[in-house]
Amino acid sequence: MAVDLSGAVLIAGTTSDAGKSAVVAGICRWLHRRGVSVAPFKAQNMSNNSVVTPDGGEIGRAQAMQAHACGIAPGVDLNPVLLKPGSDRTSQVVVRGRADGQVSALSYRHRTAALAEVVADSLSRLRERYDVVVCEGAGSPAEINLRPTDLANMGFARRNDLPVLVVGDIDRGGVLAHLFGTLGVLEPADQALVAGFVINKFRGDVRLLEPGLEQLLTLTGRPTLGVLPFAEGLWLDAEDSLSAVADGVLGRPAPPRGAQWLRVSVIRLPRISNATDAEALACEPGVAVRYVTEPSRIADTDVVVLPGSKSTVSDLGWLRSSGMADAVAAHAAVGRPVLGICGGYQMLGRTITDPHGVEATPGTAVDGLGLLDLEIAFDRDKHLGTPTSTAWGQPVTGYEIHHGRVVRSGDPGLIGDEGSDRGNVLGTHWHGLAENDGFRRALLTRLAAEADRDGFRVADDTSFAAERTRQADLLADLVEQHMDTSSLEHVIRHGAPADLPVLTSGLAASAR
Structure with missing residues (x-):
């Protein structure tokens, strides 16, 4: 029987990567399992990990x-504003799924008033369609220097009268100070919306933490609604593609089914995008996927993957200056496999030209690595798509996000006419190919053969979709077992209590 619940809540965090995305996903899944119609929402995201939605737009992968x-199809209303950094100072702005210019950190401030209306419209549509909307903040609400133009944290909460829960990552250390300090620097009207705290990634006996939580309650008047334990099995679909990487290794590799491992090295480009393409490979038993940044790590690998890039020309320059380009060429020269995806695919070709100045000075032309007989030119407009086809006898789906267009190819296609298949060097513009189980098995079998890993055996029972669902259920289990869900429901239904005390330090004191 479905639970009768309606309302909304904002999950903020003391820092980036505090666990906001995971907590939102866990609450969403917990509500979905109870029959609640629920949707996620992030007003403004900054990430180069994105997907193309069925309604044809681009949003953050998280x-x-x-x-x-939530058991729903993604759409552009879930993330109406997406910033995709192309350098340390500039980002592409994606508004309701479509690229809408470049901004600097300073110039972006002049667009936030108009974007706030876009955000409000998207949230309104979601609240009309779903009973509960679980919103995610961006960065930290304690970034008080950005408060006047805030789209996703306390400014967003104030405009929409949303209760706020603040998540802190105890694995970083100092979480009680982070939670107290985050609340303390907020002005009184913002503090009034903060209903409580959540602690994430706890290891050990929670009884040792309880005295600190009691003091935090005394100091702030806010309860801690949950202490979520550290969970080893959570690593798929991270907003920061490298946040779940330990010692360079992606995921938790299961032992091989055969006598040998298949070792895959993904080059960690400075502006890497959609690195989550490698996650489906890392789900397979016996496949060890690691990120690498220097040439010596390629010398002992079986497969090299060149992933997507938000700045293909710049990252190609880094490949050369770092020595990685020579290492990739040497790897391919002895017949070992190289796979390029999107921007990485473009780098493997002969030339890249930028007639419209999408990434560089208009008219820029650079040499690629020359491992594929391929010429690329950047279009002014970004190509977005969700194509379907067959490859190697397997049905495949994927998504495309790129400015680069193939203007000439002398190699056979990988998927029909799309992509390139030159034996041990392969490439495609399609993201998400490896999420197709049948194609992934055929791909790994071929890569292992090219790498002379005769003892590697691909599993025939790995389902990437099932693994993604398992991780969503694991997050929901953490919420159900380790949060005060009755209080969480009360916050969603009724908002923050009206009598919450104000901390009289910092901005709170100056604003009184």
Whole structure:
């Protein structure tokens, strides 16, 4: 029987990567399992990990993951504003799924008033369609220097009268100070919306933490609604593609089914994008996927993957200056496999030209690595798509996000006419190919053969979709077992209590 619940809540965090995305996904999945109609929402995201939605737009990958947890299809309203950094100072702005210019950190401030209306419209549509909307903040609400133009944290909460829960990552250390300090620097009207705290990634006996939680309650008047334990099995669909990487290794590799491992090295480009393409490979038993940044790590690998890039020309320059380009060429020269995806695919070709100045000075032309007989030119407009086809006898789906267009190819296609298949060097513009189980098995079998890993055996029972669902359920289990869900429901239904005390330090004191 479905639970009768309606309302909304904002999950903020003391820092980036505090666990906001995971907590939102867990709450969404917990509500979905109880029959609640629920949707995630992130007003403004900054990430180069994105997906193309069925309604034809581009949103942050974390919101697509959260939509999966809700049992709904992702759409552009879930993430109406997406910033995709192309350098340390500039980002592409994606508004309701479509690229809408470049901004600097300073110039972006002049667009936030108009974007706030876009955000409000998207949230309104979601609240009309779903009973509960679980919103995710961006960065930290304690970034008080950005408060006047805030789109996703306390400014967003104030405009929409949303209760706020603040998540802190205890694995970083100092979490009680982070939670107290985050509240303390907020002005009184913002503090009034903060209903409580959540602690994430706890290891050990929670009884040792309880005295600190009691003091935090005394100091702030806010309860801690949950202490979520550290969970080893959570690593798919991370908003920061490298946040779940330990010692360079992606995921938790299961032992091989055969006598040998298949070792895959993904080059960690400075502006890497959609690195989550490698996650489906890492789900397979006996496949060890690691990120690498220097040439010596390629010398002992079986497969090299060149992933997507938000700045293909710049990252190609880094490949050369770092020595990685020579290492990739040497790897391919002895017949070992190289796989390029999107921007990485473009780098493997002969030339890249930028007639419209999408990434560089208009008219820029650079040499690629020359491992594929391929010429690329950047279009002014970004190509977005969700194609379907067959490859190697397997049905495949994927998504495309790129400015680069193939203007000439002398190699056979990988998927029909799309992509390139030159024996041990392969490439495609399609993201998400490896999420197709049948194609992934055929791909790994071929890569292992090219790498002379005769003892590697691909598993025939790995389901990437099932693994993604398992991780969503694991997040929901953490919420159900380790949060005060009755209080969580009360906050969603009724908002923050009206009598919460104000901390009289910092901005709170100056604003009184």
